[in-house]
Amino acid sequence: MLKVKLPDGSVREYSRPVRPIDVAEEIGPRLAKATLAAEVDGQVVDSVTPLPESGEATLKLLTRKDPEALRIMRHSCAHVMARAVMRLFDNVQLAFGPTIENGFYYDFDMPHKLSEEDFPKIEAEMAKIVRDDEEFERIEVPRDEAVKICRDLAQTLKVEHIASGLADERTLSFYRQGEFLDLCRGRHIPSAGAIGAFKLLSVAGAYWKGDASRQQLQRLYGTAWFTKEELDKYLAMIEEAKRRDHRVLGKQLELFTVSPLVGQGLVLWLPRGAIIRGQLEAFVRDELIKRGYEPVYTPNIGRVELYQISGHYPYYADSQFKPIEMEEGERYLLKPMNCPHHVMIYRSKPRSYRDLPVRLAEFGTVYRYEKSGELGGMTRVRGFTQDDAHIFCTEEQVGDEFRQCIAMAQLVLRTLGLDDYRVRLGFRDPASDKYVGKAESWAKAEAAIERVARDMNLPGCTPELGEAAFYGPKIDFVVTDCIGREWQLGTVQLDYNLPSEDRFALEYIGPDNKPHRPVMIHRAPLGSMERFIGVLIEHFAGAFPLWLAPEQARVLTVTEKAEEYGRGVEQNLRAEGLRVSGDYRAEKLGAKIRDAQLKLIPYMFVVGERDAAAGTVSVRDRLEGDLGAMPVAAAIDKLKAEVAAKTIRQVVKTTAGLGERGESNEY
């Protein structure tokens, strides 16, 4: 006897073997038709997976209204795509085909080089498969037999995966759809007909099992939705997101440029972009002073020996610009990090426990030779400036200092309306040898970080192994760009290693008149100015809040008769510290307004003969439109108040969500 509890609270009893689809059928044929999968006691299963024979089970039938059903359908669509590819091309080896945030992909190893030209015929074949509406049939077999099946199908990647990735599984499952049989954990929709609308998006290379030393596969990306309308809406959203890409807006709004002649990944800040950066730097600098940091300046190069001590060289040699070779074997490195220089400032004199914490801050420009394929826009570059600082403190001060660093990073993000971030705890991967320092130091540091994260209630941060810096664990603030990629912005890192005996052997004299070892904290609330502002451009879709806007206001004259008055107003505003320009062209007002609106200028000061006579300006708000005439002084006060408050009036929250935050690989 089985008791089945449904979400509405009703209970059904069965004395015969029963599947979710049978329960649905009993409730109504329409529901049965709509049922794509089921959730039994919180576990997602196929609609035809038998329920337990006795006891109690809570059952939820999943239809296209449930997000989980959408993910399952997309995975089924990945199978349909793989089936189509195998029909169209010879010698196709299947690898992995999981769902991702808004779609799916499948990796293939095959002789034919896929390109976008192949998409229409693959899509046509997929449409045929969907139209045929064949069932997905689950088959479970012992692992020996699974190996045999994959061998018989000449699917060598699957054979390898059973031996390595699935070494612990006793039975393995396959899904069959017509002639297509694929090793797969599932789940799947009952039949292909439920796939409403799909589209192939791109093809790219991907290494088998993420290992760059192994063969490169061809990865086909697609998206699928239950209806054509949803698909179209999604595609429109991607288009919209591309329009606010910081590379597009950076060009349009003249914020930055990159010249191949200067070098790949080396950002040239144009005057308008430089204003934004300058304002942000001033904001951060003020905060640092309030928090007891001391500004320092250090050079852009340092001797290789310095980085040998720190461990950066030769460990990161292949992502550094090659050393500059001087006579007599002297070699200099463009600095890849600021910490060794700051360490040398700490070491420039004996330190007492009374001096600690020592907090050394610098907008330090560093250079890293990122591989060419990784560069892009402002988010991944070869030269960038960190809002860097290093804190040298006692063991006892670590907790407080670390907390304050996180609080400052949070303040900065909050001030900019960037509340859509996730916090990542980067711990070391014990299996890797890329870290320096003793296991005890690491354990101590990781425990300290975890404690702070818990105390501060940081949202959703579970430790991620392998995400640590080579010298210590860290907390990163991670945001998503307009096309769904994640970027690390702010970071706070705890370091027991650079101060250690093996590295820089830092000391301070304690109250006991004996030398002690300080602890180091590396921190940068913005991270890199380049990346941060790249993300910020997309966050505001180019429409910066007044305090950051390169051009805060523009004086627009109605006719040339008001030019003299207009120029006076412009001077007035400039004298009050506002960033202002004037449009005195012999254009109609409407045209001047349009130009200013398109340049995303927050305020327009319209002046005509009426204003000249009354000593007013007619203020036009970029968002609200015409606010009417007001005395010039009142307008200035209004803007100054908004600047002082750092008011955020408009941000963009959506991303196109092409990101990887989906399921783990279905096999």
Next chain:
RNA sequence: GCUAGCGUAGCUCAAUCGGCAGAGCGGCUGAUUUGUAAUCAGCAGGUUGUGGGUUCAAGUCCCUCCGCUAGCUCCA
């Protein structure tokens, strides 16, 4: 670095099968004097990313290099 795609005026893009390199915006000049999202006219602007090849003829086809884009790998 790897796989795929792309590179035409300052910007966005067009150019049929290999057959005289074009448009809009922007810029400059002139006319117009206009009160809340585009006034009209004229002019200038190009070694089609680079170097080579095929051809009577190359923006278009082939090769090299440079750069950009997506993804993979990496990211102190």
